[in-house]
Structure formats: C-alpha cells, structure tokens
Amino acid sequence: MLTLYGCYRSRATRPLWALFETGLAFAHVPIIQAYRLADSAAADAPENTASPSFLAVNPMGQIPAMVEGDLVLTESLAITLHIVRRAGGPIAPANDAETALMEQWALFATSAIEGPALEIMLALTQGQDKAAEGAARVAKAAEALRRPLARLNAHLATQDWLVAGRFTVADIIAEECVRYAQPHPTLLAEFPAVSAWVARCQARPAFQKMWAGRLAEPA
Ligand SMILES: N[C@@H](CCC(=O)N[C@@H](CS)C(=O)NCC(=O)O)C(=O)O
Incomplete structure (x- = not known):
C-alpha cells in the first residue's frame, strides 16, 4: 500500500x-x-x-x-x-514518446510557471497588509509568466489537452502550477485557451474531490 x-x-x-x-x-x-x-x-x-x-x-x-x-x-x-x-490507464503514458512529452510539460510547468505563479498567489492572498509592495510583486511575477503562458496558449489553441489528445498526468501537474496564478484578476483572461483548459481540468470529478478535501482543511 x-x-x-x-x-x-x-x-x-x-x-x-x-x-x-x-x-x-x-x-x-x-x-x-x-x-x-x-x-x-x-x-x-x-x-x-x-x-x-x-x-x-x-x-x-x-x-x-x-x-x-x-x-x-x-x-x-x-x-x-x-x-x-x-x-x-489513460492518464499514464502509453509509450516512450508520450513519457517524454508528459515529462516535458510537467518540467516546463514546474520550472517556468510554478515560481512566479506561486508569487502571485502568496502576494494576493497573504500580502494585503503591504499593498504597494504586493502590487509590485504581482506585476513582476505576471510579466515573468506571460512568455510561458503564451507558449501554453498556442499549444492549447489547437487541442484540448497537453499530450496525445487526452487528459493525462501532464495536465494535472501543469494545471496545478497555473492554478496559483488564478487569484490574479486579469492575467489568465489574456490567454483564452489556457483559461478554457484550466476550466476543463477543474471540472473533472477527481479535481473536485481533491478541491473539496482542500476546502475542508483549516486555512
Ligand atoms: N519541489 C518540492 C517542493 C516541496 C515544498 O516546498 N513543499 C512545501 C509545501 S507545498 C513545504 O513542505 N514547506 C515546508 C517547508 O519548506 O518548511 C516538491 O515539488 O515537492
């Protein structure tokens, strides 16, 4: 077990x-x-x-x-x-090429997106006492995210999921990095294919189950 x-x-x-x-x-x-x-x-x-x-x-x-x-x-x-x-099963890679692509998108998300996205979440959810400093942190992090989000947006403009035309582990890891930027009031709306993909990911029953568990925990 x-x-x-x-x-x-x-x-x-x-x-x-x-x-x-x-x-x-x-x-x-x-x-x-x-x-x-x-x-x-x-x-x-x-x-x-x-x-x-x-x-x-x-x-x-x-x-x-x-x-x-x-x-x-x-x-x-x-x-x-x-x-x-x-x-x-379907969320796992079916061959070496799929493994490589899933690893690529997972590493892309954790190296290019996670850090600045987390900065946005922390600044907007924990930094209200220092508004000016927080706004500068958010603006800098948003700027750092625009290039990787544009890359993601272009990829998702022609397909629903990151790899092999189906929902996979790559979507889980990448969405969980992009999610940290969701408290930003306008950033994700600049990238409509990313926004639509985030909504598809978050509509999945397994995400909803995870999210219910998160909400049930003390903040
Ligand atoms: N690269 C690690 C980062 C792990 C990490 O930073 N975890 C945080 C919670 S999300 C933690 O345990 N923080 C407590 C600490 O660093 O003392 C991973 O992705 O697992």
Whole structure:
C-alpha cells in the first residue's frame, strides 16, 4: 500500500488528484507545514513537517512525500509521475514518446510557471497588509509568466489537452502550477485557451474531490 504524506493545502494536491483519477488505494497522512502552525487554525495538528516521525521519512522536512515498500519519494513531480505509471490507464503514458512529452510539460510547468505563479498567489492572498509592495510583486511575477503562458496558449489553441489528445498526468501537474496564478484578476483572461483548459481540468470529478478535501482543511 502506498502512503502519501502531506495536507491538501500544499503541493500534495498533485499526487492526491492523480490518486483520485486512478482509483489507486492509498493511506493518507495529512502532515502540515511546520511554519503554518503558529497562525493556522490547524495549530493543534499532531504531526507536522518538523516532527521527528516525518523527518525520518523526508529529512528535508517538506511535503509531499510518499512511501511504497522500500521506495521513498520526496518530490511532488516524481511522486505524481510514479503514481500514474503504477496505475496505468489513460492518464499514464502509453509509450516512450508520450513519457517524454508528459515529462516535458510537467518540467516546463514546474520550472517556468510554478515560481512566479506561486508569487502571485502568496502576494494576493497573504500580502494585503503591504499593498504597494504586493502590487509590485504581482506585476513582476505576471510579466515573468506571460512568455510561458503564451507558449501554453498556442499549444492549447489547437487541442484540448497537453499530450496525445487526452487528459493525462501532464495536465494535472501543469494545471496545478497555473492554478496559483488564478487569484490574479486579469492575467489568465489574456490567454483564452489556457483559461478554457484550466476550466476543463477543474471540472473533472477527481479535481473536485481533491478541491473539496482542500476546502475542508483549516486555512
Ligand atoms: N519541489 C518540492 C517542493 C516541496 C515544498 O516546498 N513543499 C512545501 C509545501 S507545498 C513545504 O513542505 N514547506 C515546508 C517547508 O519548506 O518548511 C516538491 O515539488 O515537492
């Protein structure tokens, strides 16, 4: 049995969404980030990223992490790709070319989109006390995103999904990076094919299940 460590309000959304898509059985240990304990409604969380029991799993003290038998993985991308390979089915690659393309889009999203998109989410959801500084951070991050979002938009203008004409793990990882930019009031609207694809991704029952779990967690 695969065990996934990490609360929903973290990058654990990627493997959780993939697990719900595949139906693979798993045990969930909702470890929370230690830095959130001070001001979170989850301050009484019994286990967190600084707990000795979790540091024995991931000495970096970060979530998500996954254990399956002797295999321990501590990067969300590696965990999510592993899950879909284990489960097989339509969201997994069917051949080497599809593997390469799914890895390409997943790496593109985590290297070109995740950082500035996260900056937008953090500035707009946590930085209200310093409005001017927050607005400058958001503008800079939005500018950094326009080139990769234009690339994504051009790709999605002629197809519904990133790889092989079907929904795959590449869409999960890329959408979960783009999602961080959604609090920006206008940015995604500049890229209509990206906006339509995000809506398609988020309409999936497995995304909705993951999102309900996220909303049910203390902020
Ligand atoms: N590259 C890692 C990043 C993991 C990461 O930064 N996780 C955050 C939560 S989303 C965390 O555990 N933060 C707690 C900390 O860094 O102390 C991955 O994608 O898994």
